[in-house]
Amino acid sequence: MRKEDQYVRQAEEWTERQYADAHAYLAHRAELIASLGRDLESDDEVLDLACGDGGLGELLLERDLRYRGVDVTAEMVEEATRRLGGRAAVELGDLNDYTPPEPVAATTIFRAIYYARDRAAFFRHAATYTEKKLVFDLNPRQYRLDAVVADLRGAGFGRIVLRPFFVPQTVALPASVAAVAKALEHTGPLARLALRFRFTYLVVASP
Ligand SMILES: C[S@@+](CC[C@H](N)C(=O)[O-])C[C@H]1O[C@@H](n2cnc3c(N)ncnc32)[C@H](O)[C@@H]1O
Structure with missing residues (x-):
């Protein structure tokens, strides 16, 4: 079984089952997507790669942003379409080669950066259609931050925020x-200590 096949069975109510307090968690994610690095403005479009059932889309739409979700699992695309109705575009696609019809203000990829077959190539591809920022989460116990930052810079993302x-x-x-x-997210050394054991960084990379 491919690792991705697990999502066929998990698609129904993914957001509600994965997040203990989905609204609080995804609202914080949406707030940081909008505010870190270059500000997003009303009507800016966010492309959410590996969108799952589109739970994040609800919170981005509430911020007056446009949302386009893309996922490789048909069952996730169905759930996202059901959740977001006619309010957003949702498509079947592979994050490694998907290109949106028009450039987008922001591209996000959450809990899925490991599905990039060649991370540096994925960043270079995303840079061709991402105008303001690429945002993703990263487990620093799983990935070397300096290697990821080097790949981002190599793709032309020169301004990088780690939160x-x-x-x-x-x-x-x-x-x-x-x-x-x-509040602890802003505490520098204390935050870095916590990240040695748990939690993730939000990486925001702008051209
Ligand atoms: C852990 S879930 C994360 C879903 C959502 N982003 C979230 O944060 O709740 C990973 C998602 O990545 C999707 N996925 C896996 N490989 C992919 C690929 N190559 N292209 C697009 N989506 C992919 C899966 O179908 C699944 O919906």
């Missing part, structure tokens, strides 16, 4: 604790 992301995926936090977790 710790401390809202947990599998635990729903009371609002007051979530606020502390978000």
Whole structure:
């Protein structure tokens, strides 16, 4: 079985089952996508590669952004289409070679950067259609940050922001604790210490 085949069975209610507090988690993700690096403006289009069932799309649409979701699993595309109705474009496609019909303001890829067959080639391809920023999450215990940054620079993404992301995926936090977790994202050495054991970076790369 290919690793990707697991998603055929998991497509139904992916977002609701994967995220303990889907709204809080994805709202924080959407806020950072919009605000880190170059600002996104109303009506800017976000291309979400490996979009799953489009859960992130709801939160980006709420911010008056346009959303285009692409996933290689037909069942995920069906779920995303059901979720987002006529409010967004959702397509079947492989992130390695997909090209949007028009350049997009931002390209995102969450929990899926490991599906890039050749990471440097993927960054170079994304740079051809991404105007403001490429955004993805990265586990620093799995990838060498300096190697990823070098690949981004090689593709022409010269401005790179690394932001710790401390809202947990599998635990729903009371609002007051979530606020502390978000504040800790700005704490430099303390944040880097936490990242040695858990959590991910949000990587925002602009040309
Ligand atoms: C862990 S899920 C992440 C879904 C969503 N981005 C999220 O953060 O909840 C990985 C997704 O990547 C998709 N995927 C795997 N390989 C892909 C590829 N080569 N091109 C596009 N999507 C792919 C799977 O179908 C699945 O929906």
